[in-house]
Amino acid sequence: MNDVAIAGVAQTGHESRKDNMIYADMVFDVVTSALEDAGLTLDDIDSVVTVSNDFLDGRTISGMAVGDASGGQDKNISTVEGDGTFGAFYGLMRVLSGYGASIVVAHSKGSECDIRYVTNGMFDPIYQRLLGIEAISASAMQAGEYMQRYGVSEEQLAAVSVKNHGNARNNPYAHLPMDISIDDVMKSRPIADPLKKLDCGPVSDGAAAIIIASPEIAAKATSTPVWVKGVAHCAEDYMIGDRDLAVPVALKDAARRAYDMAGIKNPAEELDLVELYDAFSYMEPLWLEGLGLAEAGKGMSLLEKGVTTMEGSLPVNPSGGVLSSHPVLVAGLVRIIESVLQLRGQAGERQVKNATSALAHGINGPCGQSHCVWILNKDK
Amino acid sequence: MENWKDTVEIITQEGQIAVPYTWWVGDTGSRFLMALRDEKKILANRCSECGKVYVPPRKNCGQCFVDIDDWTEVGPEGTVETFTIVHFNYPVQPVKAPFAYVLVKLDGADVSLLHLVRDDIEKLGKGSRVVARFSENRTGSILDIDSFQVIEGK
Numbered sequence: 278m279n280d281v282a283i284a285g286v287a288q289t290g291h292e293s294r295k296d297n298m299i300y301a302d303m304v305f306d307v308v309t310s311a312l313e314d315a316g317l318t319l320d321d322i323d324s325v326v327t328v329s330n331d332f333l334d335g336r337t338i339s340g341m342a343v344g345d346a347s348g349g350q351d352k353n354i355s356t357v358e359g360d361g362t363f364g365a366f367y368g369l370m371r372v373l374s375g376y377g378a379s380i381v382v383a384h385s386k387g388s389e390c391d392i393r394y395v396t397n398g399m400f401d402p403i404y405q406r407l408l409g410i411e412a413i414s415a416s417a418m419q420a421g422e423y424m425q426r427y428g429v430s431e432e433q434l435a436a437v438s439v440k441n442h443g444n445a446r447n448n449p450y451a452h453l454p455m456d457i458s459i460d461d462v463m464k465s466r467p468i469a470d471p472l473k474k475l476d477c478g479p480v481s482d483g484a485a486a487i488i489i490a491s492p493e494i495a496a497k498a499t500s501t502p503v504w505v506k507g508v509a510h511c512a513e514d515y516m517i518g519d520r521d522l523a524v525p526v527a528l529k530d531a532a533r534r535a536y537d538m539a540g541i542k543n544p545a546e547e548l549d550l551v552e553l554y555d556a557f558s559y560m561e562p563l564w565l566e567g568l569g570l571a572e573a574g575k576g577m578s579l580l581e582k583g584v585t586t587m588e589g590s591l592p593v594n595p596s597g598g599v600l601s602s603h604p605v606l607v608a609g610l611v612r613i614i615e616s617v618l619q620l621r622g623q624a625g626e627r628q629v630k631n632a633t634s635a636l637a638h639g640i641n642g643p644c645g646q647s648h649c650v651w652i653l654n655k656d657k
Numbered sequence: 658m659e660n661w662k663d664t665v666e667i668i669t670q671e672g673q674i675a676v677p678y679t680w681w682v683g684d685t686g687s688r689f690l691m692a693l694r695d696e697k698k699i700l701a702n703r704c705s706e707c708g709k710v711y712v713p714p715r716k717n718c719g720q721c722f723v724d725i726d727d728w729t730e731v732g733p734e735g736t737v738e739t740f741t742i743v744h745f746n747y748p749v750q751p752v753k754a755p756f757a758y759v760l761v762k763l764d765g766a767d768v769s770l771l772h773l774v775r776d777d778i779e780k781l782g783k784g785s786r787v788v789a790r791f792s793e794n795r796t797g798s799i800l801d802i803d804s805f806q807v808i809e810g811k
């Protein structure tokens with residue numbers, strides 16, 4: 278792949294109710310901050326990709342409603358309805374096709390609607406939606422399948438929630454920094470078995486923006502560039518009953534392609550940190566297996582051996598992950614932003630020492646139907 | 658700096674996107690729903706390339722990228738592949754919590770059907786045998802299967 282840099286990043290704090298900002302205010306805030314972070318102006322930008330969902334926003338063509346706030350006036354602006362990592366993929370492709378720099382900006386406010394209606398709407402309207410199925414119950418079935426297949430216990434998965442909420446204590450942007458125990462997770466309210474309240478990420482309000490730039494624009498920027506080394510996304514069957522929910526084949530495909538592109542032979546050795554989309558506690562070990570960092574059914578062993586803690590050789594979700602902040606759609610972009618901050622050495626209290634290579638991951642669709650994997654590096 | 662909330666009242670606007678839809682379910686879907694409604698039968702179809710039996714039936718096999726036109730009947734019994742007991746309610750659910758969602762591998766099918774279990778949810782487990790219970794008043798909908806019932810002793 279030709280050289281492409283991430284030259285600027287910004288996010289709002291993520292919280293349960295942003296009553297002082299409408300969508301456009303959040304978008305304006307993070308776009309302005311990302312430009313400032315990069316030391317660039319709107320004159321350096323010729324492509325804008327907004328990320329939003331019409332049902333979440335309660336308006337059609339929701340991207341256009343933030344066109345002005347995203348800096349899209351007089352620019353080539355388009356929208357991705359999906360996770361921010363997929364929006365970033367589009368922004369990257371535009372730079373690879375000759376644009377100088379893309380702003381990619383995602384926003385959502387879970388507080389302003391009932392997200393269960395929105396995730397119910399992603400299921401087939403004839404065969405599934407009338408059953409009331411939504412993201413939490415579908416994910417609970419995936420968790421159950423994974424646990425049954427490999428003999429993983431609820432207590433084991435609770436440790437993921439403890440780690441990630443704990444990591445969030447060092448992240449000033451996190452929604453739910455928490456000092457909790459496995460017992461707290463086990464005793465939290467049952468939602469959909471085996472998922473309990475503390476196995477589930479919150480629904481947050483937030484926004485995030487990144488600037489993806491050609492080497493020429495990156496050279497103008499005052500920030501330390503982080504380079505995109507590999508990226509891929511893959512999807513599997515739409516109907517969850519067609520899939521083996523305990524084996525994330527789309528993630529395996531996406532990871533293999535991204536590693537190949539980045540020239541990574543041994544990801545466990547060559548990566549310094551992973552930021553993955555852990556909307557629920559079980560997702561962390563399952564996605565680690567999909568990423569080829571653990572064998573099938575052995576994802577939990579990485580945390581149990583201390584590999585994925587802040588002190589370990591491959592910290593996973595130093596930011597606290599999606600379990601501690603879940604602005605829907607925005608969350609994948611936040612994984613990229615956290616990776617950039619880590620590689621720049623700007624992650625403050627949660628800094629992973631000597632981080633040079635990071636993996637950021639996002640998902641779309643029920644139970645991780647599709648996955649997007651980014652490999653980022655400090656060096657070109 | 659003074660708190661903006663001291664000087665401004667927070668005003669919210671309520672609303673919803675309420676768009677009526679009338680989805681044509683297609684010829685394959687119509688045949689499936691007619692069989693549920695008129696015959697209390699669960700129809701599936703088999704891809705002639707890979708042999709996979711799909712339920713609900715599909716017009717095409719996404720794996721082989723070919724048309725499917727080989728009909729077969731599956732169920733009404735099947736095996737629970739995975740399930741969840743749901744503890745919360747919101748208005749789209751057709752039953753009150755607690756109830757269970759199941760992915761059922763119907764006898765004769767190669768993929769699982771998503772549906773729900775109302776009764777005896779405490780007896781559910783992976784591998785449980787279940788059977789479709791049909792609704793009294795059937796209208797040509799997936800809810801013409803009222804729910805799946807746990808088969809005792811299996």
Ligand SMILES: [Zn+2]
Pocket residue numbers: 704705706707708709718719720721722
């Ligand atoms: Zn086939």
